[in-house]
Amino acid sequence: MKALLYTPSLPRFFAARVLGKRFPKGLLPLSLTQLPLPERQGFVRVRVRLSGVCGSDLALLYGKSPPSISPFFSFPAVLGHEILGEVEGSLVAVNPLLTCADRGLPPCPKCQEGEEGLCQNVAEGSLAPGMLGYNRDLPGGWGEWILARPERLYPIPAHVPEERAVLAEPLAVVVRGLKKLKPWPKEVLILGMGTLGLLALKALRALGFSGKVYAVAKYPHQAERALAFGADGVYGSAKEALLERAKRYRHLLFEGYRGGYEAALEASGSGAGFRQALTLAQEGGRVLLLGAPGLDWADLSPFWFKEVGLVGSYTYSPEEFAQAVGLLPELKGLEGLIGGTFPLEAWPQALSAKGKALFSPQGSNRPNVL
CATH class of the missing domain: 3.90.180.10 (Medium-chain alcohol dehydrogenases, catalytic domain)
Structure with missing residues (x-):
């Protein structure tokens, strides 16, 4: 063959x-x-x-x-x-x-x-x-x-x-990850409107999430699709999304933020996306890692200074795979x-x-x- x-x-x-x-x-x-x-x-x-x-x-x-x-x-x-x-x-x-x-x-x-x-x-x-x-x-x-x-x-x-x-198969990864956000937050911000991000946006609505969903889209065609898939708002960059919801503080050469989003879902698979998600999550918020960044650096202070929680999704159980297949007619x-x-x-x-x-x-x- x-x-x-x-x-x-x-x-x-x-x-x-x-x-x-x-x-x-x-x-x-x-x-x-x-x-x-x-x-x-x-x-x-x-x-x-x-x-x-x-x-x-x-x-x-x-x-x-x-x-x-x-x-x-x-x-x-x-x-x-x-x-x-x-x-x-x-x-x-x-x-x-x-x-x-x-x-x-x-x-x-x-x-x-x-x-x-x-x-x-x-x-x-x-x-x-x-x-x-x-x-x-x-x-x-x-x-x-x-x-x-x-x-x-x-x-x-x-x-x-x-x-x-x-x-x-990628939908099953998304289904498993979204389950880890339960009990549902009132809002979710999705970083990255590639395949995983758009699957997550569509699946959130199919799974009954009724809160607000915001998206960060790098390209205009991704922004258009995000809105068509049910996003309540789309930002052109993580910085734009952050400044919309968080207060900025400065000291000498450094800056920090308070506030953000209840749940930040990282779907770009990049180290930069992971760092942005940690910054975008509000105090006590959660970060869901759907993308697959490898070796990279990150400021770990959000885990203790803001008590941000981190979960990931790599594969699935047989039931989650079956659930993803069952969702296909709706999507x-x-x-x-x-x-x-x-x-x-x-x-x-x-x-x-x-x-x-x-x-x-x-x-x-x-x-x-x-």
């Missing part, structure tokens, strides 16, 4: 880390190759219809992943963990986690609690470390076929467009987040796409909307 294989290279990792998006795409450690069809007892072969390019995939390719998590993934690997598949003519969303049950192990304490996203055995058992997309034994969605155990496959509700259905318009659908051969163009990029590994003819 055709697949995009990521093979680690320390020189390219460090060069990409320094140059970021300026690093030549042709030198990224990614190659289109032919691999044997995957087989494994107890797993079902799934034909990949669509697979998304996630911010964590880009972080890996551009050397931004934190080294501390590297022991829990294995390479070379076919990337792609946001997967819409097809089994016997039916569309399914694929839960990409590989936990105790997948690894032939008795359940760890977290799996016993139903918290598979916190499985303590992700580097143990009969499989290499990692989940689909970050595992050398099982290919991810940037190839024509994957393997998954039957209970990892969730039927897509009728009449849900494929370009919306492929967002089930009309999510398919508008897609910035283009590409064959595997066009991976350099996919990594440069504006908006959410998808791979169509089987090569079906889909228009690119750039």
